[in-house]
Each structure stands twice: as C-alpha cells, then as structure tokens.
Amino acid sequence: MSEAPPEVSSLAAASREAFAAWVAASAEGRLFGQILIRRCSSGYSLRHAEDAGESNLEAHEDPRSAREIAKLTERGEYRPLKSSPNLRRGWEIRVSDSVELAVAMSYLYPAGIVHWHLHRGGRLGITNFRENATRQSGLYKRVQRLSDRGVQDAARACCEDAVCLKKTLWDVDERTPLEMRRGDGEIPCPEPCSVFISFARRVRLFEREERDETGLSVSEKEDLAALIEAAASGAGEVEFAREAEFEKPLNERRMRYRRLTLVPRLRPEE
Amino acid sequence: MKALVIVGHGSHLNEDSSLPVYEHAQRIRGTGEFDEVVESFWKEEPSMRHVLDTVESEEIYVVPAFISEGYFTQQVIPRELGLEGPVTRRGSKTVRYAGPLGTFEGMPDVILERVGDLMRGRKTSGRTALVLLGHGTDLNKNSGGVIYMNARRIRERGLYDLVEVGFLDQEPEIGAVVEGVAARNVILIPVFIAEGWHTRETIPEDLGLTGEVTLLGDKTVFYGAPVGTHPSMANLIAARARETAREEPVVRSAT
Structure with missing residues (x-):
C-alpha cells in the first residue's frame, strides 16, 4: 500500500499500516501487551513475550486463531478482559501481511491498535469516569453515586498493571486526576470499560x-471469613473467584480493593 | 466497502454468550457479501463505544444479536454506538441499524430448522405440540410478544397439532405449559440467542429434563438447543442487514 486513504473513513487502515511500520522498524520486535511481534521473511510473527526464545510452539497461520488463543487462561479460565496479564503461552501465529496482522491483533487486544495509533498522534478522545457514568442505566446507574475516593480505589484495584496492562488515560473528571500508576504498556485505555x-x-x-461495633461492614466480614476458610483448607487449595465475579469474596480485584480500604484499618500503625 | 457489525450481549463470566456471534460472523465472512464482518459486545471487547473506529468501510450495517425489541436494542445499543435512528451519518460513514432478530420474518424458518434437527430420525405417535420457550419479563411486553408472534406465524403453517408458548419470568410459566399441554409429544425449543445458565441448568432442572428426550408421565419431551446457535441464524443476520439498505440516509452535516 503506497499511501493511506483519506482520514475519516480510513482510521482503521491508517492504524493498521502505522502499526505494521512500527513493528517493521524494530529489529528485535515490539512488545504490545504480552505479545511480541516481529517482522519475518514471510510477514509477521506473533507470540507470547515470555516465549521469545522458544522454538517448539504450536503453529498457527490463520490470524483468526488468535480468538481461541485469547479466550482462556493457561488454567482454562475464561478471559473477559483481553488486556489482563493472563494470556496463555505456547503458540505462534505467522501472518503474511499487515491486514492479517491487524486481524490477529483485533482478537488479542480488541481496538488496541486503533487506540495506539490515535494516542501516538495525540488524537485519542478520552472519556472520564463521570462522563461515562452519566451514560449508565439500569443495573449500572448506581455508579453515578460512587464517591471520588471510591473511583480512585476502584481504579487502583481494577486497572493497575498487575491486573490490566492498558495504560489508564481517563480520570475521575477533568479536575480530578486518578492517583494511580497508569501503566507502562503501549495499549491506551481511553474510557472505563464494562469490567470496570x-x-x-x-x-x-x-x-x-x-x-457495626467491630468497625467492619457485612461484606468485609464475609471476605475475612472466606479468606480464613480458604487458608485453613491448606496450601494450594484456595479457589479464587473468576476474574469478573466481583460478588464473590475471593476475587482478586475485590481483594485488591480490601488491601487499599480495609488493611490500613486493621493495621493502623503501618 | 460494506461492513457488518454484529452486536451481542457478551458475558464477563463465560464464553457461551459471545460464541454464536463469533460463529455467525465467521459464516457470513465465508459468503463474501460484506467486505468486513466485525463482532462487538456490551460486556466484552471490542465495546460498542469503540468498534466503529475499527471498521474501514463507509457503509456499515449494525445487527443486534438479540431476540426482542427492548432495553438493549432501543436504549443501550443506540446510545453506545452513538446512533440517531435507523440511519446515522458519521463523517463519511453511513451506519444502518437493523431491528432485532426475533421479529424478523425469517425467524419461524430457523425455529423450524431447529425442530428438524432435533426430531431427525425420531418417530412419534399421537398428538404433537411445539412449545416455544422465551425468557419473558413483566418489565417489557415485547420480550414475550416476540415469542407469541413466532408461535402465531408457525401455527398458521398448520404443521403441529398445537403451538404454545411458555416463559421463565412471566406467565404462562413454562412448567405449567408443558404439564398442561394436550399432546403426547412436546417439542420444546428455547428462543434464546445463546446457550447458558438457563438453557443448560435452570430449564432442565425445573422441568426435570434429562437430555434431548425425556419421558415425563405420559408425555415425551424433546428439548432442542437454542434457536440462536443454529447455523441458519447467520443467514437471518445477513438478511436483517440487507433489509435496512432500503432505508434512505438522513442528510446531515458531518460533525
């Protein structure tokens, strides 16, 4: 392709070509989320970054095989959020051109390369939490009443690199920035997602x-009881709730939130 | 260039919900009718907020993978995609928004294909009732209405002694319908988009079904897979998109 077609209708095409060029410009390949993408003689090679030096990988040539790869974790758990750092290893997808590369990327990090391209050009539109919350209805309308502190804690628990590799670009509102480590990766997050x-x-x-008089809420007591039960059942027996099963005590993000909001009350001297 | 965007509900908990959307998208890609076929979801990625940015085509058809007109098709999807009606102009893009699948004229044929798959090679004697099972909700009469509409359309074809409807969350309740229906054979078809908790767990448990064929007293109940996972739904989705091309775009200045 010699030249990108005109602006509005071709954002997707321009993003795709810019991404392919960015990959091709690096001899050692580029890291995007957990993927290492390298230019190779037949086109592009994609694999898990931790498999950089592996030679015995399950080989794929269909870019849409990325969907199956991105679907489940190593342990066979469903991945509702593709930017969680739990992509399975052991595969390589070889694609022939930039179009196939974009297709594979669209399943590994949906909308990732368009946001990457817009962000690099300083044109990525950001939707802050309050603006997003105004749109919510039904079950989710209640997020409109979440306090600023609640948004801050929720973002730290839900969005930092330990649980999501996107770089969080939105804020509580335009006057209230998020106080968190926003992430080191290449994939921008322009708006709170449905998991958030x-x-x-x-x-x-x-x-x-x-x-109550103990200083704990009902759900905090539920969580502490569940943790005690889990730990008492023996090492290796702890069964965590699924990634977005927030109504269950042993959910990683829910526990991260407790670490921020409950642990300081339990250990005030620290 | 022409793009089809199929919008599904999706799930934070399991893959069942989005699977038919991916499978139908793949089938439609195979026909070559659209230059791009893209999946998008309420609960999964790419979200409706961002999917249109990933599409190259200027002519975009959005088909909701939902059975009935309601909260999602009337509020959530138009809001998240920024649609202004059946036809929306966005810069050089024209976005045409189709209605839900359940109300489409081709739906009874897909239901009957599902029945055909279930009953292939199976012999029955005595009266046979087809029972369409909908989710239903007292909050929106369209949810049940679409099930009645399909039952009426199938009834008009005169294929079964009886065609009845039953629901999970509104009257008539499905258990009572199956129990009370005056037929030896009951063909039960869930008019749902995807397999899930209801089709795999609550429905079989509540009705005492043990598999595709269950003897319940003097009745034999044949329990089919949801209509939405049938391969012919792909044709229905493409036809739904094609139909919207008849709407004229609203002339509007680009913003």
Whole structure:
C-alpha cells in the first residue's frame, strides 16, 4: 500500500499500516501487551513475550486463531478482559501481511491498535469516569453515586498493571486526576470499560454499607471469613473467584480493593 | 466497502454468550457479501463505544444479536454506538441499524430448522405440540410478544397439532405449559440467542429434563438447543442487514 486513504473513513487502515511500520522498524520486535511481534521473511510473527526464545510452539497461520488463543487462561479460565496479564503461552501465529496482522491483533487486544495509533498522534478522545457514568442505566446507574475516593480505589484495584496492562488515560473528571500508576504498556485505555463499571458498581455497594461495633461492614466480614476458610483448607487449595465475579469474596480485584480500604484499618500503625 | 457489525450481549463470566456471534460472523465472512464482518459486545471487547473506529468501510450495517425489541436494542445499543435512528451519518460513514432478530420474518424458518434437527430420525405417535420457550419479563411486553408472534406465524403453517408458548419470568410459566399441554409429544425449543445458565441448568432442572428426550408421565419431551446457535441464524443476520439498505440516509452535516 503506497499511501493511506483519506482520514475519516480510513482510521482503521491508517492504524493498521502505522502499526505494521512500527513493528517493521524494530529489529528485535515490539512488545504490545504480552505479545511480541516481529517482522519475518514471510510477514509477521506473533507470540507470547515470555516465549521469545522458544522454538517448539504450536503453529498457527490463520490470524483468526488468535480468538481461541485469547479466550482462556493457561488454567482454562475464561478471559473477559483481553488486556489482563493472563494470556496463555505456547503458540505462534505467522501472518503474511499487515491486514492479517491487524486481524490477529483485533482478537488479542480488541481496538488496541486503533487506540495506539490515535494516542501516538495525540488524537485519542478520552472519556472520564463521570462522563461515562452519566451514560449508565439500569443495573449500572448506581455508579453515578460512587464517591471520588471510591473511583480512585476502584481504579487502583481494577486497572493497575498487575491486573490490566492498558495504560489508564481517563480520570475521575477533568479536575480530578486518578492517583494511580497508569501503566507502562503501549495499549491506551481511553474510557472505563464494562469490567470496570461492573467493579465500580460493586464498590458503590460496599460504600453504602454501614460498619457495626467491630468497625467492619457485612461484606468485609464475609471476605475475612472466606479468606480464613480458604487458608485453613491448606496450601494450594484456595479457589479464587473468576476474574469478573466481583460478588464473590475471593476475587482478586475485590481483594485488591480490601488491601487499599480495609488493611490500613486493621493495621493502623503501618 | 460494506461492513457488518454484529452486536451481542457478551458475558464477563463465560464464553457461551459471545460464541454464536463469533460463529455467525465467521459464516457470513465465508459468503463474501460484506467486505468486513466485525463482532462487538456490551460486556466484552471490542465495546460498542469503540468498534466503529475499527471498521474501514463507509457503509456499515449494525445487527443486534438479540431476540426482542427492548432495553438493549432501543436504549443501550443506540446510545453506545452513538446512533440517531435507523440511519446515522458519521463523517463519511453511513451506519444502518437493523431491528432485532426475533421479529424478523425469517425467524419461524430457523425455529423450524431447529425442530428438524432435533426430531431427525425420531418417530412419534399421537398428538404433537411445539412449545416455544422465551425468557419473558413483566418489565417489557415485547420480550414475550416476540415469542407469541413466532408461535402465531408457525401455527398458521398448520404443521403441529398445537403451538404454545411458555416463559421463565412471566406467565404462562413454562412448567405449567408443558404439564398442561394436550399432546403426547412436546417439542420444546428455547428462543434464546445463546446457550447458558438457563438453557443448560435452570430449564432442565425445573422441568426435570434429562437430555434431548425425556419421558415425563405420559408425555415425551424433546428439548432442542437454542434457536440462536443454529447455523441458519447467520443467514437471518445477513438478511436483517440487507433489509435496512432500503432505508434512505438522513442528510446531515458531518460533525
């Protein structure tokens, strides 16, 4: 392709070509999320970054095989959020051109290369939490009442690199920046996603709870009891809730939120 | 260039919900009718907020993989995609928004194909009732209405002694319908988009079904897979998109 077609209708094409050129410009390949993408004689090679030096990988040539690869974790758990750092290893996809590369990327990190391209050009539109919340209805309307503190804690629990590799670009609102490590990766996050909104809804429910004479809320006691039960069942037996199962105590993001909001109350001297 | 965007509900918890959308998208890609076929979801990625940016085509057809007109098709999808009606102009792009699948004239044929698959090689004697099972909700009469509409359309073809409807979340409740229907054979077809908790767990448990064929007292109940996972739904989705091409674009200045 000699030249990118005109602007509005061709954002996807321009992004695709810019991404392919960015990959081709690096001899050692580029890291995007957990993927290492390298130019090779037949086109492009994609694999898990931790498989950089592996030679015995399951080989794929159909770019749409990326969908199956991105679907489940190593342990066979469903991945609702493709930017979670739990992509399975052990595969390589070889594609012939930039179009196929974009197709494979669209399943590994949906909309990732368009956002990457816009962000590099300083043109990525950002939607802050409050603006996004205004749009919510039905089950999720209650996130409109989440406090600023609640948004901050929810974002730290739900969006940092330990649980999501996107770089969080949105804020609480235009005057209230998020106080978190926004992420080191290449994939921008321009707006709270549906997993975050679902988590924010849960945090809003926590916020509304009252604490009894012990200083704990009902859900905090539920979580502590579940942790005790889990630990008492023996090492290796702990079964965590699924990634977006926020109504269950042993959910990683829910526990990250407790670490921010409950642990300081349990250990005030630290 | 022409793009088809299929919008599904999706799930944060399992892959069942989005699977038919991916499978139908792949089937439609195979026909070559559209230059691009893209999946998008409410609960999965790419979100409706961002999917249109990933599409190259200027002519975009959006088909909701939903059974009935309601909260998602009337509020959530138009809001998230920024649609202004059946036809929306965005810069040089024209986005045409189709209605849900369940109300489409081709739906009874897909239901009957599902019945055909279930009953292939199976002999029955005595009266046979087809029972369409909908989710239903008292919050929106369209949810149940679309099931009644399909039952009426199939009834008009005179293929079964009886064609009845039953629901999970509104009257008439499906258990009572199956129990009370005056037929020896009951063909039960869930008018759902995807397999899931209801089709795999709550429905079989509540009705006491043990598989595709269950003897319940003097009745034999044949339990089919949901209509939405049938391969012919892909044709229905493409036809739904084609139909919207008849709408004239609203002339609007680019913003």
